[in-house]
Amino acid sequence: MTQSAITTTALTKRFGNFIATNAITFDVAQGEIFGFLGANGAGKTTAMRMLCGLLRPSSGEARVAGFDIYTQTEKIKQRIGYMSQKFSLYEDLTVKENIRFYGGIYGLSNRQIRDKTADLLQRLSLEQEGNMLVKALPLGWKQKLAFSIAVIHDPSIVFLDEPTGGVDPITRRQFWDLIYESAAKGVTIFVTTHYMDEAEYCNRISIMVDGKIKALDTPAALKKQYGADTMNEVFLQLARAKS
Amino acid sequence: MEPIVVQNIYKQFGNVSALHDISFTVGPGELFGLIGPDGAGKSTLFRILATLLLADKGKAMVNGLDVVKDYRAIRRQVGYMPGKFSLYQDLTVEENLHFFATIFNTTVKENYDLIRDIYEQIAPFKNRPAGKLSGGMKQKLALCCALVHKPSVLFLDEPTTGVDPVSRKEFWDMLQRLKEKNIPILVSTPYMDEATLCDRVALMQNGAIMQIDTPPAIVAEFRTKIWAFKSDDMYRLIRDLRAHPEVKTCFAFGEFLHVTMTAGPEEVSGSLTAGGHTGLVIKPANAGIEDVFMALMQAQTQPV
Structure with missing residues (x-):
């Protein structure tokens, strides 16, 4: 049996009277690409922050990379990577400085950082840009670099929060090549996106509506269940049903 | 003259050519899309048309007025929704709307017809600070604020970026209804699937327009x-x-x-x-x- 990378049972977060995440239960297998979808305000970010060990749940259980999200949050942080469109790299540091900085944070040795830097720059064809400030890079390169840095410490899970917003269609697909490549190496990918074609690239998808998981299955099974041709139709049917 | 006319606009920022020989027109009641990723030059073009930035070269007219010489008149006539959420986060929904109406020497009541459809969707939250709204709601409020002075041209810079598919669909439905009021709309988006919702589009990349036409014509012309x-x-x-x-x-x-x-x-x-x-x-x-x-x-x- 495949070991679970993430397992949650009735995971709940309340803010006052408001239930942001309402008893969600799901498993993500190691090496799986798991799409975590939902409308704005459906509770995705709250759930993700709990899974990253940044927010204490109100009730329910969850383990991430085998660690408990109440008592072992520091262990979790060492074993996960995180990247979002809003927070990724330090713009005023160079490409190499960013790699060194994050490598240092995750406790890599100087030697490991040196090897990783060379490897990463070569894989992204950024050898010439190593000493450039990150803010001078095109957005698409920044995002690919941010992803590579998010997995620099070989995490077992990487959380991606709308990683591809605003980039051109070719770069968006190159970004997914990186995701596939990591997943093939056994890294679990937990990703949110508003591009419904990207939902199709996931092994399984959950769709959150008003704090609850309303659907969870493979893209093919969901399309069949809702009689839809595309994930966009599935999403519209589910997310619209609430109002 | 067409409501929006852009002729051979160039804009350079340091070594970066942000806009390179951009020309197009938007007709009365036309929904015209600028389709392209971040960095394509879409926002720079909006800022030039909204009279907030000077082009290096070229000419642009809005309602027959020159964007350089007649900037004061243009500012009164256009509705502009910038890419970054630019309402007052600490003011409520209702306060923001009244504020923008007042700036343009009008009242919400006077032009309520134009925004009714959209405003009714956010009216239940009218006492909520704008900063506490969800992404889709913020965009609806921003659209109301851009419309409250009854503009004769509408500029919408990436109104659906970062917004979920349901809210995106609602937003485009609203634009279709606005079109019926004969307001020309220039809208930008990085979502390629939204191109088909426009009458005509310009496909932009690296500061240049790669192609302009109706979406069906663009697809039909593609022979590969x-x-x-x-x-x-x-x-x-x-x-x-x-x-x-x-x-x-x-x-x-x-x-x-x-x-x-x-x-x-x-x-x-x-x-x-x-x-x-x-x-x-x-x-x-x-x-x-x-x-x-x-x-x-x-x-x-x-x-x-």
Whole structure:
């Protein structure tokens, strides 16, 4: 049996009277690409922050990379990577400085950082840009670099929060090549996106509506269940049903 | 004269050519889309048309008024929704709306007809600070504020970026209804699927327009044959197809890969089956705007 990378049972977060995440239960297998979808305000970010060990749940259980999200949050942080469109790299540091900085944070040795830097720059064809400030890079390169840095410490899970917003269609697909490549190496990918074609690239998808998981299955099974041709139709049917 | 006329606009920021020889017109009641990723030059163009930035070269007219000489008059006539949320976060929904009406020497009541449809959707939250609204709600409020002075031209810079698919659909439905009021709308988006909701579009990349036409005409003009591929192991399929000598391009497109080839599909499928691929599906695919956009990007070999 495949070991679970993430397992949650009735995971709940309340803010006052408001239930942001309402008893969600799901498993993500190691090496799986798991799409975590939902409308704005459906509770995705709250759930993700709990899974990253940044927010204490109100009730329910969850383990991430085998660690408990109440008592072992520091262990979790060492074993996960995180990247979002809003927070990724330090713009005023160079490409190499960013790699060194994050490598240092995750406790890599100087030697490991040196090897990783060379490897990463070569894989992204950024050898010439190593000493450039990150803010001078095109957005698409920044995002690919941010992803590579998010997995620099070989995490077992990487959380991606709308990683591809605003980039051109070719770069968006190159970004997914990186995701596939990591997943093939056994890294679990937990990703949110508003591009419904990207939902199709996931092994399984959950769709959150008003704090609850309303659907969870493979893209093919969901399309069949809702009689839809595309994930966009599935999403519209589910997310619209609430109002 | 057409409500929006842009002629040979250039804008340079340091070494970066933000806009390169941009020309197009938008007709009365037309919904015109600027389609392209971040960095294409869309926002720079909006800022020039909204009289907030001077072009280096070229000319632009809004309602027959020059964006440089007649900037004061233009500012009174256009509705502009910038890409970054620019309402007062600490003011409530209602306060923001009244504030923008007052700035333009009008009242919400006077032009309520124009915004009723949209405002009614956010009215239940009218006492909530704008900063506490969800993404979709913020965009609806921003649209109301851009419309409250009854503009004769509407500029919307990426109104649906970062907004979920349901709110995006609602927003475009609202634009279709606004069109009926005969207001020309210039709207930008990085979502290629939204191109088909516009009357005409300009496909932009690296500060240049790669093509302008109606979405059906753009797709019809695209002659390259595209094939859709699928198998049980998509990641390996991508790698195998890209390594195949007869394959020109291979991109993921939802459930399928879109592939262009120098040979027929049977020659490629033979080697895939021999390579152990199971569940192989190959069928002709219809090109969409995104296929065309990517082909044009690759043709635009170097930044202008």
